[in-house]
Amino acid sequence: MTRAISLHDVSKTYARGVRVVDRLSLDIAPGEFLVLLGPSGCGKSTVLRMIAGLEEISGGRLLLDGAYANDLLPSERSMAMVFQNFALYPNMTTRGNIGFPLRVEDPQGDHGPRVDATARMLGIEDLLDRFPAQLSGGERQRVAMGRAISRHPSAFLMDEPLSNLDAKLRNHLRAEITRLTRELGVTTVYVTHDQSEAMSLGDRVAVLRGGVLQQVDTPRAVYALPRNVFVAAFVGTPRINLLRGLVRAPLDGAMTISLGKQYLRLPEPLSLDHQLLRVQQGREVIVGLRSEAVRIAKPSSARPGEVLLTGLVEHVEFQGHEVLVHFDTGSRPAVVPDLEAPRPAARPARRRRGDGTVLDRLRERAGALRAGPVVVLDEADEAEPAVAAPDDRLPGDLIVRTTPDIDLRHGMQVPLLVDLAHLFVFDQHGDRICPAPTRLPDLEE
Ligand SMILES: Nc1ncnc2c1ncn2[C@@H]1O[C@H](COP(=O)(O)OP(=O)(O)OP(=O)(O)O)[C@@H](O)[C@H]1O
Numbered sequence: 001m002t003r004a005i006s007l008h009d010v011s012k013t014y015a016r017g018v019r020v021v022d023r024l025s026l027d028i029a030p031g032e033f034l035v036l037l038g039p040s041g042c043g044k045s046t047v048l049r050m051i052a053g054l055e056e057i058s059g060g061r062l063l064l065d066g067a068y069a070n071d072l073l074p075s076e077r078s079m080a081m082v083f084q085n086f087a088l089y090p091n092m093t094t095r096g097n098i099g100f101p102l103r104v105e106d107p108q109g110d111h112g113p114r115v116d117a118t119a120r121m122l123g124i125e126d127l128l129d130r131f132p133a134q135l136s137g138g139e140r141q142r143v144a145m146g147r148a149i150s151r152h153p154s155a156f157l158m159d160e161p162l163s164n165l166d167a168k169l170r171n172h173l174r175a176e177i178t179r180l181t182r183e184l185g186v187t188t189v190y191v192t193h194d195q196s197e198a199m200s201l202g203d204r205v206a207v208l209r210g211g212v213l214q215q216v217d218t219p220r221a222v223y224a225l226p227r228n229v230f231v232a233a234f235v236g237t238p239r240i241n242l243l244r245g246l247v248r249a250p251l252d253g254a255m256t257i258s259l260g261k262q263y264l265r266l267p268e269p270l271s272l273d274h275q276l277l278r279v280q281q282g283r284e285v286i287v288g289l290r291s292e293a294v295r296i297a298k299p300s301s302a303r304p305g306e307v308l309l310t311g312l313v314e315h316v317e318f319q320g321h322e323v324l325v326h327f328d329t330g331s332r333p334a335v336v337p338d339l340e341a342p343r344p345a346a347r348p349a350r351r352r353r354g355d356g357t358v359l360d361r362l363r364e365r366a367g368a369l370r371a372g373p374v375v376v377l378d379e380a381d382e383a384e385p386a387v388a389a390p391d392d393r394l395p396g397d398l399i400v401r402t403t404p405d406i407d408l409r410h411g412m413q414v415p416l417l418v419d420l421a422h423l424f425v426f427d428q429h430g431d432r433i434c435p436a437p438t439r440l441p442d443l444e445e
Pocket residue numbers: 014015018020038039040041042043044045046047193
C-alpha cells in the first residue's frame with residue numbers, strides 16, 4: 001500500500017514564537033517521489049519530521065490518504081525514515097539489522113525470505129553475515145535502506161541520506177534509490193540541499209526558503225520557469241547569471257534594458273513576453289541569463305532573436321568536457337539573500353589595478369558588490385557597499401558555458417550573442433516577469 005500525503009497550511013513554531021515552517025501546503029500523490037529542496041536551516045527536516053510524527057504540528061493539517069493524521073503516533077503512520085546519520089545496531093549483522101523491524105512487529109515469524117529478498121533488491125546478499133564495523137559507508141547506508149524497506153512501509157521519508165558519502169558513491173546510490181522507489185512504487189519524500197540531487201531524483205521538487213514554499217513543480221519546470229529569482233538561482237549549475245538592469249523607455253522606437261555600461265535591445269515588434277516589460281519602464285529589474293543563453297560568436301552569425309553584448313575575459317575555468325568563461329560586461333550583479341546554492345569554485349580574481357577609466361571603475365564596483373553584503377535592489381543606486389576580503393571575489397559578472405576547443409585568454413574582448421528567448425526578467429521583489437506564465441506550455445505538465 002502506498003499513500004497520499006497532504007499538508008494544509010502546516011506551520012511549526014518553536015518557543016518564543018519562532019516560526020520555522022510557515023503555512024506549507026503540499027499534495028503528494030500515492031507513489032510520487034517528491035524532493036524538498038532548500039538551503040540549510042530552511043525547515044526541510046522539520047517538515048519531514050512532522051510528516052513522520054516525530055515533531056508536533058503547531059498549525060494546519062496533515063492528511064494521510066485523506067484522513068486527519070496530526071495526532072497519529074509515528075508507529076501508526078507506517079512510514080520508514082532514513083537519516084543522514086543512519087544508526088545501525090553494531091552488535092547485529094546485516095541480516096539482523098534488516099530483519100529488526102520485522103521482529104519488532106512479529107517476534108515469532110520467519111522473516112528469512114523477506115530479509116533475503118530485500119538484500120537481493122539492494123545487491124547486498126554477500127554482506128548478510130557481516131557486522132556494521134566490517135562494512136564501508138556506502139554499504140552501511142544500503143543496509144540502513146534495507147532496514148527501512150523490509151517492512152514494506154507505505155511511505156519513505158529520507159533526510160539527506162547520501163550526504164555523508166563521497167561523490168561517486170552518492171551518484172551510484174542516487175540511481176539505486178530511483179530504481180528502488182520506482183520498483184516499490186512507494187510514496188517518497190526526500191530532503192536535500194543539493195539541487196542536482198533534487199533535479200535528478202524528483203518527480204517534483206518543492207523549493208523552500210525560510211520555511212516558506214517558493215515553488216513546487218517538475219524539475220524541468222522549476223529550471224525553465226522559476227517563479228522567482230531565488231528559485232532561479234538555487235537551481236542549475238553554474239548558477240544563473242543575475243544582473244541588475246534598468247528598463248528604459250523606448251529610444252529610437254526600441255525598448256532596451258540597460259545593464260550598466262551596455263544594454264540589451266529588444267527586437268521589434270516586441271514579443272508577448274517583452275510587452276510585459278512596458279509597465280516596468282524606468283524601473284530596476286533583475287536580468288537572469290543561464291550560461292546556455294549566451295554564446296560566444298561573431299555578430300555576423302547572429303540568429304533572429306539574438307542581441308549583442310561585449311565581454312572582457314576575466315577567467316577561464318577548464319572543466320574537461322566544457323569550459324566556463326567568466327566575463328566582465330561592466331554590469332552589476334544582483335545578489336539574492338539567503339542563497340546557499342554552490343557557486344562554481346573559482347580561483348580568486350587576479351584583479352588588475354584600474355587606470356581610472358569608466359570600465360575600471362565599474363569593474364571595481366562590480367567586484368565590491370559581489371563580495372559585499374546582501375544588495376537590496378531598491379537601495380540608492382550610488383550606495384557604496386562594504387568591500388570584503390579580495391579572496392571572496394569571483395571574477396567576472398557573466399559566466400558562459402562553451403566547448404573546450406575555444407581559445408580564450410584573460411583580457412580578450414569577445415562578442416557575446418544573447419538569446420532573448422532565454423531571457424529571464426524579475427521585478428524588484430524578485431518575482432518573474434519574463435517569460436510570462438503562459439509561455440512554454442509544454443512545460444506546464
Ligand atoms: N528545537 C528547536 N528549537 C528552536 N529552533 C529550532 C529547533 N529545531 C530546529 N530549529 C530551527 O528551525 C529551523 C529549521 O531547521 P531544520 O532542521 O528543519 O532545517 P533544514 O532545512 O533541515 O536544515 P539543514 O539543511 O541544515 O539540515 C532552523 O533555523 C533551526 O535552527
